[in-house]
Amino acid sequence: MSHAPGAGSDADPDAVASDAVASDAVASDAVATGAEAAAPEGLSWHRMHPVTPAVKAWKILAVAAVIAVQQAGENLRQAGDLLQGRGWLVVVGVIAAVVVLGLVYSAIAWRMTRFAVDDESVYLHSGILFRQQRKARLDRLQAVDVVQPLLARILGLAELKLEVAGGSGSGVSLAFLKEDDAAALRAELLARAAGVRRTEGEPAQPAAPEQKVLEVPPSRLVAAMLRSSASFVLAFVVVLVVVVTVVTREIGSVLVLIPGILGAASFYWTRFSREFNFRAAISPDGIGLRHGLLEQRSQTVPPGRVQALQLTQGPFWRRAGWWRVEMNVAGYSGGSEAQSAENVLLPVGDRDDTLLAVWLVLPDLGVADPRELLAGAMDGSGPDQGFTTPPRRARWLDPLAWRRTGFVVTDRALVIRTGRIVRRVAIVPHERTQSLGLEQGPLQRRLGVATFTVHSTAGPVSPRVPHLDGYVARDLLTEQSARARTARAGAGPELWLRPEATP
Numbered sequence: 001m002s003h004a005p006g007a008g009s010d011a012d013p014d015a016v017a018s019d020a021v022a023s024d025a026v027a028s029d030a031v032a033t034g035a036e037a038a039a040p041e042g043l044s045w046h047r048m049h050p051v052t053p054a055v056k057a058w059k060i061l062a063v064a065a066v067i068a069v070q071q072a073g074e075n076l077r078q079a080g081d082l083l084q085g086r087g088w089l090v091v092v093g094v095i096a097a098v099v100v101l102g103l104v105y106s107a108i109a110w111r112m113t114r115f116a117v118d119d120e121s122v123y124l125h126s127g128i129l130f131r132q133q134r135k136a137r138l139d140r141l142q143a144v145d146v147v148q149p150l151l152a153r154i155l156g157l158a159e160l161k162l163e164v165a166g167g168s169g170s171g172v173s174l175a176f177l178k179e180d181d182a183a184a185l186r187a188e189l190l191a192r193a194a195g196v197r198r199t200e201g202e203p204a205q206p207a208a209p210e211q212k213v214l215e216v217p218p219s220r221l222v223a224a225m226l227r228s229s230a231s232f233v234l235a236f237v238v239v240l241v242v243v244v245t246v247v248t249r250e251i252g253s254v255l256v257l258i259p260g261i262l263g264a265a266s267f268y269w270t271r272f273s274r275e276f277n278f279r280a281a282i283s284p285d286g287i288g289l290r291h292g293l294l295e296q297r298s299q300t301v302p303p304g305r306v307q308a309l310q311l312t313q314g315p316f317w318r319r320a321g322w323w324r325v326e327m328n329v330a331g332y333s334g335g336s337e338a339q340s341a342e343n344v345l346l347p348v349g350d351r352d353d354t355l356l357a358v359w360l361v362l363p364d365l366g367v368a369d370p371r372e373l374l375a376g377a378m379d380g381s382g383p384d385q386g387f388t389t390p391p392r393r394a395r396w397l398d399p400l401a402w403r404r405t406g407f408v409v410t411d412r413a414l415v416i417r418t419g420r421i422v423r424r425v426a427i428v429p430h431e432r433t434q435s436l437g438l439e440q441g442p443l444q445r446r447l448g449v450a451t452f453t454v455h456s457t458a459g460p461v462s463p464r465v466p467h468l469d470g471y472v473a474r475d476l477l478t479e480q481s482a483r484a485r486t487a488r489a490g491a492g493p494e495l496w497l498r499p500e501a502t503p
Contacts, residue, residue: 039123039135043116052176053106055152057099115174117185119192122162124172136172138193140165142305142331144186145342146298148179153296158182162189163331163342165457171331190285190300210288214280214356216347220322221275224348225268227316234264274341280360287360291341299342304491305329306361307432308454309345310461311354311378311425323354323378327361328459343459351378362429366411373408377417377425380404387417393447394467407452407465407476412487414454414480416463426463428454430487436477440470452476 105128113126124134143163152158159175160182177185225231241257244250276293286302307328317323325346332342346357355374358365367373376385383389387406394402401420408415414433416426439451450473454463468476 039116039125039133040118043118043123045114045116047114048110048174049157049176049178049181050110051155051157053103053110055149055155055157055176056109057102057106058151059102117189117192122172122189124174134172136162136164138189141189141193141302142329143299143301143342144189145300146179146182146186148292148296150294152176160185163329165330186300187285190302193302194285210281210283212279212281213360214278214346214349214353216275216278216349218272218276220348221272221278223320224317224322225271227320229314229316230264230267232316234260275344275347278344278347280346280357282360287345289345291344291347297341301327301329304431306345307428307434308456308459308461308463309358309361309427310463311358311423311427313378313423315421317348321350322348323351324348325354325357326460328456328461330457332459354378358427362413362427364412366413373410373415374425377408377415378423380417381420382406388468388472390449390467391469394449396447397443397449397467402467405466409480409483414463416454416465418464418466426454426461428456428463430480430483431491432456433480433484436481436484438473438477450474454480 108128109126112128112131113124115125116123119138121138122136124132124136126132126134141162142165145161145163147159147161148157149159156179157176158179159173160177162172162174164171174182174185237260238257241254245254273293273295274297275291278291279289281288281290283300285300286305287300289297289299289301291297307330309328310326312324312326313322323346324344326343327345329343345360346353349357355371358370358374365373373385376387380387381404383406385408387408389406390398390402392402394405398405401418404417404420404423406417412429414428414430416428418424418426433454434457435455437453437455439453440449444450444467447467448470449467450470452465452468452473456463465473465476
């Protein structure tokens with residue numbers, strides 16, 4: 001990398017953002033509402049499956065049951081008195097009324113909801129008191145998910161979720177459709193988003209064939225959870241409380257464990273049920289991800305929609321050589337680890353599985369030996385494999401990880417390496433750069449170092465290189481902005497299956 005001659009390490013402003021790179025993934029008009037979402041004439045409108053009100057009504061009953069349990073728990077004696085004699089009839093009557101009201105409301109909502117599809121957009125009209133019209137543009141389609149909660153799966157139904165670039169709340173949900181209809185509509189939407197147009201009378205586009213490339217066995221998933229940092233923290237707390245109880249002979253100390261054990265059980269169950277039977281496949285439609293125990297989710301991320309990747313390895317996974325791979329996709333919110341499974345590209349895998357997951361997103365990393373480069377990113381430190389690292393004075397700010405921190409630029413992506421206890425590797429394709437920035441706190445300013453930041457879409461990946469030499473960070477900001485513009489200009493077509501659009 002070339003450095004500007006004569007550039008010193010004097011301070012930049014506390015936050016210097018580069019707006020030279022415009023985002024092609026986050027578009028404010030990706031999902032239009034109100035008058036802007038007015039559908040053209042002549043569309044064929046469809047309703048959800050007639051059983052949808054029954055599938056949705058149970059949520060109202062569940063909320064009512066939770067409220068009742070909370071109220072009864074506050075005064076068990078009054079709750080017991082209420083059930084004496086004919087009091088139970090009142091309880092049954094209230095429950096029946098809640099169920100009936102829930103079904104009536106869901107039925108009216110079903111009647112008022114309809115959707116239509118054309119070559120450009122998906123239109124959804126819904127609402128009872130306040131009517132809502134939504135239009136999701138297919139050229140901004142980021143992912144298509146088929147979600148089957150347990151009750152819907154029993155009834156052979158599925159929810160089709162369209163994740164569209166445009167920030168929080170930009171998704172469109174079609175719930176519920178017959179499972180076969182949802183799969184067929186997903187294939188049709190992906191084909192139209194890819195540029196395939198179907199003439200009148202032509203049969204519907206079949207689902208693209210998939211080739212399975214990754215699979216996580218349940219035994220490895222359980223072992224990975226047990227070897228996580230959370231398990232060791234929980235074990236330490238349990239041992240500490242037991243020792244305190246034995247020494248003080250106060251059994252009340254054990255009660256401290258109950259909230260922690262319940263929280264850990266919830267975390268483990270959520271992680272296991274969401275990532276159970278995880279499989280990844282490739283097809284012309286993009287990356288296909290399948291996972292879930294009770295609620296099954298089938299994701300399809302079209303080509304080029306992954307904005308950034310992150311490889312993570314905790315200290316207790318190092319001996320087994322396991323890594324976790326997460327991704328940023330415009331449209332996915334990227335919530336907490338336990339709540340957001342759609343951002344996971346690989347829950348846990350060995351070195352070969354991890355490199356294969358990277359290959360799914362970036363088949364060409366832009367170097368002659370990508371395996372050697374990634375090995376240096378995952379295990380190396382210092383300037384090995386061409387990495388640029390912070391200066392020695394950065395050890396005052398990060399004494400443990402300053403030698404491991406670094407970055408390398410290839411023809412296709414920016415690769416960032418951070419962390420010593422918890423190792424992280426972030427990969428950002430040049431054409432997916434949203435914007436760039438420099439951050440410099442008072443101590444960094446005094447030491448002449450700065451943090452380089454790549455702003456990506458919402459998700460678990462936040463690429464940044466801390467404590468770079470000031471002139472290195474400034475040069476990287478300028479050069480990476482130019483690389484992003486060049487890569488975006490030469491990127492492949494959004495309509496990746498349209499023959500005339502292929503370079």
